[in-house]
Amino acid sequence: MSRARPHRWWGLLATPARSAGVWLLFGCTAAALVAAACATTARDGLDVAQLPAEVRPDYTVFARRCSKCHQLARPLNAGIREDAMWADYVERMRRQPGSGITRADTVPILRFLHYYSHDYSSLSAGAPASARVPEAGAP
Amino acid sequence: MTMTRALFACAVAAILLRAAPAAAIERNFAGSAQLDYLFAPDETGGTGGRSVYDGFTTEAALKLAADVSDHLSANVKVCYGCHGFELPMAYFDYRVADELVVRAGRFSPSFGAFNIRHDPANHVTSDKPLPYDMGRMLRLSEWNLGVLPSPFPDNGVELGGTHWFGERVQLDYAAYAISGFRAPTGSNDLVWGLSQTRGGNMIDNNGRPGGGGRVAATFRIGEANDMTVGGSVMYGTWDPDNRFSYLIGGGDLSARIGRTQVRLEYLVRRQTFAPPPGVPYKLIVPPSGEESFEKHGAYLEIERSMSETVTLLLRADGLYRAGNVPATSPLAPRAAVFRYTAAGTLALAPGFRLKASAELYAFSNDVPVHQDLELAFHLAVVGTF
Numbered sequence A: 001m002s003r004a005r006p007h008r009w010w011g012l013l014a015t016p017a018r019s020a021g022v023w024l025l026f027g028c029t030a031a032a033l034v035a036a037a038c039a040t041t042a043r044d045g046l047d048v049a050q051l052p053a054e055v056r057p058d059y060t061v062f063a064r065r066c067s068k069c070h071q072l073a074r075p076l077n078a079g080i081r082e083d084a085m086w087a088d089y090v091e092r093m094r095r096q097p098g099s100g101i102t103r104a105d106t107v108p109i110l111r112f113l114h115y116y117s118h119d120y121s122s123l124s125a126g127a128p129a130s131a132r133v134p135e136a137g138a139p
Numbered sequence B: 001m002t003m004t005r006a007l008f009a010c011a012v013a014a015i016l017l018r019a020a021p022a023a024a025i026e027r028n029f030a031g032s033a034q035l036d037y038l039f040a041p042d043e044t045g046g047t048g049g050r051s052v053y054d055g056f057t058t059e060a061a062l063k064l065a066a067d068v069s070d071h072l073s074a075n076v077k078v079c080y081g082c083h084g085f086e087l088p089m090a091y092f093d094y095r096v097a098d099e100l101v102v103r104a105g106r107f108s109p110s111f112g113a114f115n116i117r118h119d120p121a122n123h124v125t126s127d128k129p130l131p132y133d134m135g136r137m138l139r140l141s142e143w144n145l146g147v148l149p150s151p152f153p154d155n156g157v158e159l160g161g162t163h164w165f166g167e168r169v170q171l172d173y174a175a176y177a178i179s180g181f182r183a184p185t186g187s188n189d190l191v192w193g194l195s196q197t198r199g200g201n202m203i204d205n206n207g208r209p210g211g212g213g214r215v216a217a218t219f220r221i222g223e224a225n226d227m228t229v230g231g232s233v234m235y236g237t238w239d240p241d242n243r244f245s246y247l248i249g250g251g252d253l254s255a256r257i258g259r260t261q262v263r264l265e266y267l268v269r270r271q272t273f274a275p276p277p278g279v280p281y282k283l284i285v286p287p288s289g290e291e292s293f294e295k296h297g298a299y300l301e302i303e304r305s306m307s308e309t310v311t312l313l314l315r316a317d318g319l320y321r322a323g324n325v326p327a328t329s330p331l332a333p334r335a336a337v338f339r340y341t342a343a344g345t346l347a348l349a350p351g352f353r354l355k356a357s358a359e360l361y362a363f364s365n366d367v368p369v370h371q372d373l374e375l376a377f378h379l380a381v382v383g384t385f
Helices: A010-013 A017-039 A056-065 A083-094 A101-121 B001-019
Strands: B026-039 B057-068 B072-081 B084-097 B100-107 B154-165 B167-178 B208-220 B225-237 B247-257 B260-273 B291-305 B310-323 B335-350 B352-364 B373-384
Touching: A017 B225, A056 A101, A083 A101, A083 B026
Parallel strands: none
Antiparallel strands: B026 B057, B026 B373, B057 B072, B072 B084, B084 B100, B100 B154, B154 B167, B167 B208, B208 B225, B225 B247, B247 B260, B260 B291, B291 B310, B310 B335, B335 B352, B352 B373
């Protein structure tokens, strides 16, 4: 009971001119994607090499546990500054089904988020997120 | 009318934001938006009307979570998508302990592994796996979407919880009673639109709740790996006379190995119905007048974060329907669709990503032969805050 008109993917190469503009758009976009992928420095998370050594283990736990269901940019862009709100936020996430976040995990996660929303953010105030780099020797 | 509901939802959200002093209630406001362009060069329209939403589509969501107290929290979410405004979340959670949470209001009941990631900001592709397709698949009218289009908000109550056995095993469980899916008498499949806010009357059509549950276990294996195994079930009657039923079952397995995630999920819906008198069907209708069909769906996907900037995904998914269909249907009594997807995302800025995917569809009325091949391409931007 298939349709009368046969469909073959290779036949797309000969589709009518109405599709030409869209094919051109997709071609240009693909080229732009490749170029952007080579050129972009944007990232969802932070550059761990730029973090103070004592923060890196906490960030590692945060990055591992908080990227299972969503991008890291989600919490990092949440705009939360208060530790109490972070605690509620992380608790809500910990209770999500299949989160894989134990109570013990919340300690390093909250320690990192405290650093991120206080020291890190103040260091990089006014700078774009992708360019937020703490000064050498900063805590 | 739809706009009125959306404004009402926004007003509720505003009241929640303003109703109490800042120190009393902790609130979190989050949102996402995706603009997608679907290019389906070989689609010309199906027999049941337009068979693909090719062109631009937008999905936007605004969510407010408020912790009223240590035990009580509220969630309200308003979405805008292909069918206008929708209210997929408006519920309270009363948490006695981690092991016992009572949820009441409008929410998507616990079913399957995908639904928790259904927001377009939380998955790599612009569309959903076919078992959960909500409208971006080709020939959507002929197939009447997936096995269980996600999200699937409904009015009801759910008892659930989570328990950790040590530091390695997390057990999640939930059981719920909801209004259930609906369709008018004489239908041969569910009418998904009746479960949406746009459907108008949000009262159950048969006064008998549906129900279901889910159990899942997550195992942490080492510091960077984990695995989740789950099973779900849902049952209800869909017609006003409570004569016909649907039973949905599902199993899921997902694993995260370092920066790679592997997900496998299978769903099946068995549904009974009665062909209306005078409507010809492809197979002989039994003397009892009662028919049934099964709709199976599965997906397997591998997702790999190549860097903090680029994520790639390969996916194979499909649907298989077995059962009688009206003579006018383009589907055979045994019909299938397979789809193979390559997709990727590129971070343009923190919280802002470009998505691209290419999909090869293979439709078949002579299972398992791939008869009709069609291509589709998605290009999207998605942002979160």
